[in-house]
Amino acid sequence: xxxxxxxxxxxxxxxxxxxxxxxxxxxxxxxxxxxxxxxxxxxxxxxxxxxxxxxxxxxxxxxxxxxxxxxxxxxxxxxxxxxxxxxxxxxxxxxxxxxxxxxxxxxxxxxxxxxxxxxxxxxxxxxxxxxxxxxxxxxxxxxxxxxxxxxxxxxxxxxxxxxxxxxxxxxxxxxxxxxxxxxxxxxxxxxxxxxxxxxxxxxxxxxxxxxxxxxxxxxxxxxxxxxxxxxxxxxxxxxxxxxxxxxxxxxxxxxxxxxxxxxxxxxxxxxxxxxxxxxxxxxxxxxxxxxxxxxxxxxxxxxxxxxxxxxxxxxxxxxxxxxxxxxxxxxxxxxxxxxxxxxxxxxxxxxxxxxxxxxxxxxxxxxxxxxxxxxxxxxxxxxxxxxxxxxxxxxxxxxxxxxxxxxxxxxxxxxxxxxxxxxxxxxxxxxxxxxxxxxxxxxxxxxxxxxxxxxxxxxxxxxxxxxxxxxxxxxxxxxxxxx
Numbered sequence: 001x002x003x004x005x006x007x008x009x010x011x012x013x014x015x016x017x018x019x020x021x022x023x024x025x026x027x028x029x030x031x032x033x034x035x036x037x038x039x040x041x042x043x044x045x046x047x048x049x050x051x052x053x054x055x056x057x058x059x060x061x062x063x064x065x066x067x068x069x070x071x072x073x074x075x076x077x078x079x080x081x082x083x084x085x086x087x088x089x090x091x092x093x094x095x096x097x098x099x100x101x102x103x104x105x106x107x108x109x110x111x112x113x114x115x116x117x118x119x120x121x122x123x124x125x126x127x128x129x130x131x132x133x134x135x136x137x138x139x140x141x142x143x144x145x146x147x148x149x150x151x152x153x154x155x156x157x158x159x160x161x162x163x164x165x166x167x168x169x170x171x172x173x174x175x176x177x178x179x180x181x182x183x184x185x186x187x188x189x190x191x192x193x194x195x196x197x198x199x200x201x202x203x204x205x206x207x208x209x210x211x212x213x214x215x216x217x218x219x220x221x222x223x224x225x226x227x228x229x230x231x232x233x234x235x236x237x238x239x240x241x242x243x244x245x246x247x248x249x250x251x252x253x254x255x256x257x258x259x260x261x262x263x264x265x266x267x268x269x270x271x272x273x274x275x276x277x278x279x280x281x282x283x284x285x286x287x288x289x290x291x292x293x294x295x296x297x298x299x300x301x302x303x304x305x306x307x308x309x310x311x312x313x314x315x316x317x318x319x320x321x322x323x324x325x326x327x328x329x330x331x332x333x334x335x336x337x338x339x340x341x342x343x344x345x346x347x348x349x350x351x352x353x354x355x356x357x358x359x360x361x362x363x364x365x366x367x368x369x370x371x372x373x374x375x376x377x378x379x380x381x382x383x384x385x386x387x388x389x390x391x392x393x394x395x396x397x398x399x400x401x402x403x404x405x406x407x408x409x410x411x412x413x414x415x416x417x418x419x420x421x422x423x424x425x426x427x428x429x430x431x432x433x434x435x436x437x438x439x440x441x442x443x444x445x446x447x448x449x450x451x452x453x454x455x456x457x458x459x460x461x462x463x464x465x466x467x468x469x470x471x472x473x474x475x476x477x478x479x480x481x482x483x
Contacts, residue, residue, distance in 0.1 A: 077474070081373065088370070186363075190356045190389070191396040197349040198400025198451050201342050202444045206408055208338035209440040215331040226301070227318045228289040228308060241312050242287055248311045249291045254299035261288040346454065353393075353455050357385060357462040365470075372467060382463040386456050393455035397448040404444060408436055 228245050232238060246258035261269075266285060267276070293299060305317040361368060368381055411434045 084370070084373070088374075186356055186359055187388075187392055190352065191392050191399075193352050194349065194393050194396030194451065194455065195400040195403070197345050197352075198397040198448060199403045200400075201345045201447050201451070202401045202404035203407065204338050204341045204345070205443050205447055206404060206436045206440050208334055209443065210434065210436055211334045212331050213437070215327045215334075218327055224292060224295055226291050226293060226320065228291060229286050229316045229318065230289070230312060231286045231314045232284045233314060238287055241315075242289055245308055245312045245315050246289050246291070248307050249289070249304060251307075252299040252304050254294045254297045255291055256294055257292040259290045259292075261290060346451075349451065350454065350458050353389065353458045354462050357389065357459050358466065360385065360388075361463065361466050368467070369470060372470065378464050378467040381467060382460045385463045386460045389459040390452060390456040393452040394448075397451040401444045401448045405441065408434065 226249075228249060230238070230241050230245060242260045246260060249255055250258050266287065270285070301317060301319045308315040308317055371381060372378070415434050
């Protein structure tokens with residue numbers, strides 16, 4: 001069948017065919033785009049795989065290079081250690097040979113002859129010939145040297161049968177050279193610092209104990225007494241009012257004694273401010289009654305004050321509670337300040353000991369490294385430094401504590417010598433009697449021991465830590481370069 005001409009075809013069929021062609025073209029275009037996208041993804045995946053393989057190869061090459069460098073460093077370190085051992089062995093062999101040569105030169109071999117085979121006079125024995133040292137430059141003797149042999153007597157009951165055995169002379173063992181120099185500038189400086197720190201710590205301890213003792217004495221004195229104050233009034237018999245107030249106070253349970261402060265005692269109390277020759281009739285001065293109470297069973301101060309006000313109008317009761325609380329607060333503040341000062345002193349001393357120990361280690365680093373390399377443990381090296389710095393700390397702490405005790409003794413002597421002077425009076429009023437008890441001296445002794453122990457502990461920890469750092473640097477030489 002032939003296709004009808006366009007003029008005779010149905011337009012809808014043509015429209016459908018065009019739509020089908022467009023749809024086919026769109027599908028072809030989409031397939032082409034999908035194929036292109038798929039190819040692009042494959043290319044990207046291949047590039048990513050190639051990049052990862054290149055990165056892995058680069059990391060592998062870098063790791064191999066690092067391992068090779070570490071192996072070479074270990075080989076160099078092993079070669080250096082082997083060379084060090086060889087040099088140390090050669091030095092030890094040379095020292096041994098030199099010691100043997102000195103021993104042969106300083107201890108001549110005695111020549112003797114046996115009783116069974118006496119040597120005729122004028123004939124030289126082989127032992128004497130070997131014992132005689134040859135001196136360079138000396139002319140050979142033409143005559144034979146006659147050596148008089150000594151025949152030691154055998155001990156009774158010996159099995160030698162007249163034969164003697166030669167024993168060479170023994171040399172005293174040489175004292176080993178210490179790792180840490182026993183005395184140098186750093187040691188003297190550290191001893192001076194420890195002395196100053198110990199003096200300050202012991203002085204602070206003594207001052208705190210003295211102030212606390214004075215405050216407790218004041219607190220105990222004023223807490224055992226209460227004061228009744230009576231102001232003068234017109235027409236009042238002051239002496240009778242004082243007696244009535246005392247009798248009323250003694251009626252309460254917990255009161256032990258009552259004492260009226262007379263005019264002479266009142267005048268002595270007011271003498272520093274008003275002078276002498278006071279006329280109590282012309283000058284309205286309050287009078288006082290001192291009542292001693294039982295600290296364990298005190299009376300009811302509120303009821304006592306009310307009874308006094310009722311029996312003697314104008315009378316007031318002072319139980320000194322405000323002064324007791326102030327003295328307690330002052331003692332606590334003094335103790336806190338003293339403890340803070342001692343903590344600062346100990347902290348400064350610890351830092352000083354750390355720096356001194358590191359300086360001594362830096363000066364003896366080669367010796368420490370050789371000892372540690374040949375097998376010496378860190379605890380052995382630490383004990384050497386610990387013993388040295390413990391001796392230094394004991395000397396410095398004992399000297400500082402002795403100076404602190406001497407200071408308190410001299411201060412007490414000065415206070416007794418110049419007791420009537422204004423300066424001594426002001427010092428006594430502020431600090432009380434300048435003296436410390438046996439408890440304070442025992443505290444000073446404990447402070448000395450604590451300073452020495454803290455110095456030894458700090459030295460030991462510092463040396464062990466430094467040796468560990470040496471081990472870390474030896475195992476990984478790159479850290480020494482980066483550090």
